[in-house]
Structure formats: structure tokens, C-alpha cells
Amino acid sequence: MQRELAGFGAAADGGVCREALTEIDLAARSWLCRLLPAASYEWMVDDAANLIVRRAGTVPGLAPVMTGSHMDTQPMGGWLDGAFGVIAGIEALMALDDAGIHTRRPIEVVAWTNEEGTRFKPGAMGSSAFAEPGRLAGFLQTRDSKGETFETACNAAIERILPSAKRSPLGHPVHAYIEAHIEQGPVLESGQCRLGVVTSIQGVRWYEVEVRGVSAHAGTTPMQLRHDAVLAAAELVVRINEAAAARDDGNLRLTVGRFDVPGSSINTIASHVGFSIDLRHPSDAFLADMEELIKRVIRKQTRCAAEIRTLMQRAPTQFDADVLSIVENAVAATGAPYCSLGSGAFHDAMYVAEVAPAAMLFVPSRNGISHNPMEDTDEADLVLGTRALAAALVTLANQ
Numbered sequence: 364m365q366r367e368l369a370g371f372g373a374a375a376d377g378g379v380c381r382e383a384l385t386e387i388d389l390a391a392r393s394w395l396c397r398l399l400p401a402a403s404y405e406w407m408v409d410d411a412a413n414l415i416v417r418r419a420g421t422v423p424g425l426a427p428v429m430t431g432s433h434m435d436t437q438p439m440g441g442w443l444d445g446a447f448g449v450i451a452g453i454e455a456l457m458a459l460d461d462a463g464i465h466t467r468r469p470i471e472v473v474a475w476t477n478e479e480g481t482r483f484k485p486g487a488m489g490s491s492a493f494a495e496p497g498r499l500a501g502f503l504q505t506r507d508s509k510g511e512t513f514e515t516a517c518n519a520a521i522e523r524i525l526p527s528a529k530r531s532p533l534g535h536p537v538h539a540y541i542e543a544h545i546e547q548g549p550v551l552e553s554g555q556c557r558l559g560v561v562t563s564i565q566g567v568r569w570y571e572v573e574v575r576g577v578s579a580h581a582g583t584t585p586m587q588l589r590h591d592a593v594l595a596a597a598e599l600v601v602r603i604n605e606a607a608a609a610r611d612d613g614n615l616r617l618t619v620g621r622f623d624v625p626g627s628s629i630n631t632i633a634s635h636v637g638f639s640i641d642l643r644h645p646s647d648a649f650l651a652d653m654e655e656l657i658k659r660v661i662r663k664q665t666r667c668a669a670e671i672r673t674l675m676q677r678a679p680t681q682f683d684a685d686v687l688s689i690v691e692n693a694v695a696a697t698g699a700p701y702c703s704l705g706s707g708a709f710h711d712a713m714y715v716a717e718v719a720p721a722a723m724l725f726v727p728s729r730n731g732i733s734h735n736p737m738e739d740t741d742e743a744d745l746v747l748g749t750r751a752l753a754a755a756l757v758t759l760a761n762q
């Protein structure tokens with residue numbers, strides 16, 4: 364099933380390109396809906412196009428236990444980031460059916476919309492709107508690089524899925540949430556752990572920097588008369604990285620992953636550059652200091668006008684002690700070596716944790732690689748993670 368999902372958006376280099384709410388993502392969602400029989404499962408789609416399937420519990424009226432992750436990928440992503448957590452949830456439900464296990468509470472598996480935040484910024488839109496439905500209004504007019512709004516893409520996705528799913532309100536009570544995910548880093552592998560109990564997610568801030576110069580002829584404009592936005596932006600990227608390196612306590616992560624020069628041409632000095640900054644650290648106070656430092660660096664440059672804007676800001680997330688102990692028991696019961704760790708990547712669980720006790724479960728990433736077509740995990744570890752997830756879901760769903 365995991366391999367079949369990777370076929371939606373499969374790239375020649377072994378990676379997957381399935382950006383949020385594209386035709387390929389919609390086709391994958393329709394395929395997902397066919398995995399569990401409509402007769403015994405309830406499929407639902409909400410206003411943020413989150414796709415949720417519910418397995419009924421035996422006691423009416425109890426809030427569901429939820430699991431899942433996202434199906435969208437990076438533009439040049441791998442086959443498991445997000446996809447593993449959705450398929451592990453579906454596999455867990457199938458295993459309960461096969462074993463004839465019934466739980467007191469319903470169990471829901473969710474595919475959250477637009478976790479990656481590459482087509483529409485910021486990331487984790489679906490889960491953040493689920494946690495706080497008022498946030499959706501702020502996302503609807505966000506446009507992708509071709510000018511399409513999130514609202515248009517979202518409505519098209521809802522229409523498309525409606526024959527297979529019923530429309531449901533955005534957000535509902537959740538008894539507990541567990542997200543299974545690949546680690547996307549080297550900690551489990553280097554510690555020879557096959558499973559990870561994820562205690563926290565580090566803080567993250569996303570920024571957009573706009574640099575505005577003056578476009579001019581490359582052949583006629585003397586060097587000292589230029590306001591070259593590419594040069595100013597390139598200098599800023601280097602200075603910001605140098606300032607970050609000087610403060611790094613070993614836990615800082617700073618990335619300029621996108622650098623756009625709209626309308627660029629070989630023989631024109633660029634008038635406009637936009638670049639992104641992704642800043643992460645386990646301490647929110649440290650992030651606030653770094654933000655001030657970055658703003659100072661930007662204020663100091665004089666070659667062009669430059670502005671910085673915050674796209675997303677999340678303080679570190681601490682997961683729930685009770686759910687963590689249930690995840691740890693389920694992981695330990697597999698008999699496989701495991702460790703506890705914090706997450707370097709952010710996840711939908713970060714938002715769900717605002718409204719429900721939540722925790723996560725990791726499987727190792729080969730060579731720590733992710734957001735890369737080479738992303739991979741041993742199949743035996745995917746199975747192990749799915750087994751631990753199923754056991755933890757049953758414990759929570761019988762509370």
C-alpha cells in the first residue's frame with residue numbers, strides 16, 4: 364500500500380512530487396478512500412479539505428482517538444514523509460478488522476491538507492485550521508506561484524472527494540492523537556534504535572525577505588551606480604548565515620531554501636529578489652534573539668531596500684506525558700531497541716497538541732536523509748512502527 368501511494372507523483376529519480384491539492388494529490392486522496400469499505404467506515408472531508416476516516420467505537424458519544432499525517436510532499440520529496448503516518452493508520456485499522464478487535468472509542472485516520480507549506484505558505488494549514496477553525500480565513504487568499512488561491516484549490520478538492528466522503532465541520536473533540544512519521548534525521552540510526560518515542564518538537568519561525576533594487580542595463584550601468592537586488596540579497600544570505608554561525612550552540616538550524624528573482628534575465632540587473640528563512644531551535648527565547656539579530660543585519664545593509672515579514676511562528680511543543688507513556692509501552696512491547704528524542708522537523712501533531720493530548724512515534728530514516736528523493740526506511744521498521752502504533756491506538760481507544 365505504501366509503495367502504491369508512492370506511485371502518485373512518482374519521479375524518475377525515485378522520489379515523489381505530490382504537492383498539496385494538485386491533481387496528483389487529489390487522485391491519491393480518491394485512491395485512499397477506496398482502501399476501506401464504505402459500508403463499515405465513515406469518510407469525511409472538512410472545510411480545510413482534511414480527509415478523515417472513522418472506525419466506529421462500541422460506546423456511543425465518546426470522542427475518537429486520532430492518528431494520521433499528510434500526503435503532500437516537497438516538490439522533489441521522498442516517498443515516506445507524511446505518507447508513512449497515513450498508511451500506518453490505515454494498516455492499523457485493517458489489522459483491527461482482521462483480528463476482530465473492537466474498541467470503546469472510535470479511531471480516526473486523517474490525511475491533513477498542505478503540511479509541507481511549499482505550494483501554499485505556511486505549512487500545516489489543515490491541522491492548524493482543525494485546531495483553531497478561525498485560522499482558515501487567514502489561509503484562503505494565499506496564492507501558489509501560479510496565482511491560484513488556497514480557497515480555489517481547497518474547494519476543488521472538497522468537490523472531488525464528495526462522492527466518497529461526507530462534508531464534516533472543521534474541528535471536533537479528539538480524545539488523543541498519535542502521529543507516526545519517519546525521523547527525517549540521523550538520531551535513531553546512529554543510536555541503533557529501530558523506534559523512537561518523540562517527546563517534543565523544536566520551535567520554528569519562517570520569514571520572507573524582500574529586497575528591492577532598480578533594474579538597469581547590464582552592459583551600460585557602471586558598477587558604482589547600481590542597486591543590484593541579487594547582489595544585496597546574496598550578501599544578506601551570507602551575513603545572516605555568518606551571524607547565525609557565531610551564535611550557534613549546536614542546536615540552531617537556519618536555512619535559506621528559496622531564492623526567487625522574478626523576471627530575471629542575463630543582461631538585466633535585477634530589481635527584485637525574494638528569499639525565505641527557516642529558523643529552528645528548541646528554545647523560543649533563543650529564536651527571539653536570533654530574529655532580532657537577523658533584523659539588525661537586514662537594517663544595516665544599504666545597497667537596496669529590504670524588508671522582512673514573518674510567515675509562521677511556533678514555540679516548541681511538549682507532548683503529553685500520558686500519551687507518551689502509552690506510546691513508550693507499545694514501542695517497548697515490540698522488543699526492538701528504541702530511544703526517546705525530540706523532533707527537528709515540525710509536524711501536524713504540533714497543532715493537534717493545542718486541542719488534544721498528543722505524541723509521536725518515529726521510525727528511522729536511512730542515512731538520516733529526508734526532503735530528498737533518496738529518503739528511505741527499512742520495510743521491517745515501517746512494519747514495526749505500524750505495529751506499535753496499532754497497539755497504542757487500541758490502548759487509548761479503550762480508555
Ligand code: GLV
Nearest residue numbers: 479707708709710
Ligand atoms: C516539515 O516538513 C518541516 O519543514 O519540518
Ligand code: MN
Nearest residue numbers: 444445478544
Ligand atoms: Mn512530514
Ligand code: MN
Nearest residue numbers: 437444479734
Ligand atoms: Mn516534510
